Amino acid sequence: MGYAIPEQRLRKDAESRYVTEILRILRERRDAPLTEAREPEERFVGTCRDFALLHVSLLRATGTPARVRGGFGTYFVDGFHEDHWVSEYRLPDGSWRLVDPQVLHPAYGDLGFDPLDVPRDRFLVAGDAWRACRGGEADPGTFGLWSDGALRGLWFVRGSLVLDLACRGGVETLPWDGWEPLAGFGDVSLSDDDLALLDAVATAHTDEDVRRLCAQPRLAPPREILSKSPAFGLRGVTLPRR
Numbered sequence: 001m002g003y004a005i006p007e008q009r010l011r012k013d014a015e016s017r018y019v020t021e022i023l024r025i026l027r028e029r030r031d032a033p034l035t036e037a038r039e040p041e042e043r044f045v046g047t048c049r050d051f052a053l054l055h056v057s058l059l060r061a062t063g064t065p066a067r068v069r070g071g072f073g074t075y076f077v078d079g080f081h082e083d084h085w086v087s088e089y090r091l092p093d094g095s096w097r098l099v100d101p102q103v104l105h106p107a108y109g110d111l112g113f114d115p116l117d118v119p120r121d122r123f124l125v126a127g128d129a130w131r132a133c134r135g136g137e138a139d140p141g142t143f144g145l146w147s148d149g150a151l152r153g154l155w156f157v158r159g160s161l162v163l164d165l166a167c168r169g170g171v172e173t174l175p176w177d178g179w180e181p182l183a184g185f186g187d188v189s190l191s192d193d194d195l196a197l198l199d200a201v202a203t204a205h206t207d208e209d210v211r212r213l214c215a216q217p218r219l220a221p222p223r224e225i226l227s228k229s230p231a232f233g234l235r236g237v238t239l240p241r242r
Contacts, residue, residue, distance in 0.1 A: 001040050003040035003041065005040075005045055009045045010045060010231070011231035011232070012231070013025065013044055013045040013046060014045065014046055014047050014050065014174075014229070014231070015174070015229060015231070015232070016044075016046075016050070017172070017174060018172075019053060019054060019057045022044050022046070022050065022053075022054065025044055026038075026042075026043075026044055029041070029042045029043070029044075030042040047085070047175060048084050048085045048086075048102050048175075049068065049085040049172075049174065049175050051085075051087075051100075051101045051102040052068045052069070052085045052086050052087040052101065052102075053068055053172055054101070055087040055099065055101040056068050056087045056089075056172075059087070059089050064089050064090065065089065065090040066087055066088065066089040066090070067087070067088055067089075067167055067168055067170075068085060068086075068087060068088075068167040068172050069085065069086050069087065069088045069098065069125050069126075069164060069167065069168075070085055070125070070126050070160045070163050070164035070167060070173075070175070071084065071085075071086070071123055071124050071125040071126045071128070071129055071160065071164065072084060072123070072124045072126075072129050072143055072157075072160070073086075073100070073122065073123050074121070074122050074123070074124070075103070075111045075112075075113075075122055075123075076146070077146045079142065080142050080146050081124060081129065081138070081142050081143040081144075082144075082145070082146055083143075083144055083145055083151075083156070083160065083175065084100075084123065085175060086098055086099060086100045086101075086102075086118060086123055087099045087100075087101060097116075097117055098117070098118040098120065098123055098125075099115065099116050099117070099118065100115045100118050100123065101115070103115045104116075125164060126157065126160040126161040126163070126164035126202075127161060127164065127201060127202035127203065127204070128202070129143055129157050129160065129161075130157050130158065130161045130198065130199075130201075130202040131199075131202045131203070133154055133157055134154075134199070134202075140152075140153050140154040140156075140157060141153060143156055143157050144156040144157075153187070154187075155185075155186055155187045155188070158182065158183075158198060159178055159183050159184070159185070161198060161201055161202060162182050162183035162198075162201070162219055163175070163177060163178075163183060165201050165204070165210065165213060165214060165219060166214070166220075166221050168204075168210045168214075169210055169211070169213075169214035169220075171221050171239075173221065174227060174229070176227055176228045176229045176230070177221075177225055177226070177227050177237075178225065178226045178227070178228065179221055179222055179224075179225045179226060180226075181194070181218055182194060182197070182198065182218050182219060183219075183221075184226075185226070185228055185234075194218070197213075197216065197218060197219065200213060201213055201219065221239065222239075223238055223239050223241070224236060224237075224238055224239075225237050225239060
């Protein structure tokens, strides 16, 4: 777009956790209806997670059950599963459909599928990625961030799995959040019980499954979490009471 994003916006905008914060920033930059096109300097500088969060908020506001999903897209780099966030909404028949609101932008060109109905072999939700890696069907080294070789591997998939569960349970995390013991950063020693619990998350399908797992102390996001953002590094964050 020929616009140099100010460093402060690159660092701070994407730390906004909630739609209310995103809308506040947008209003500060231009107090106009969201249906009006904005110049680049009037926009919010977010991540794929923010596209998904805004889309989910819109769907919920219009009465459609929806949630943010964490996982891995295969349509950015050939042969690699890039960390990515999309939205998912419930159809009248009770099934769920994936949407990638970010790649609706024409700059992405033709990806070979409809972004409003993303095939589940093009975007692997974190549970499917975990099962593929654990079952030897996929190389864990191809999951993570293409731009950073240190941010790849089964530990990265594990973190995505726990964050995705939190989103399914109604706590929309930032992509770089984490908490001990199962959503920590880097390789850790996992017990058989830990692995069994993570396997259960990967196969959770019903709302009851999600509620039960979100109540597990080893999985549920605590009020005091860790956040390891590209802009600010590792720091503690206190989540508001729900």
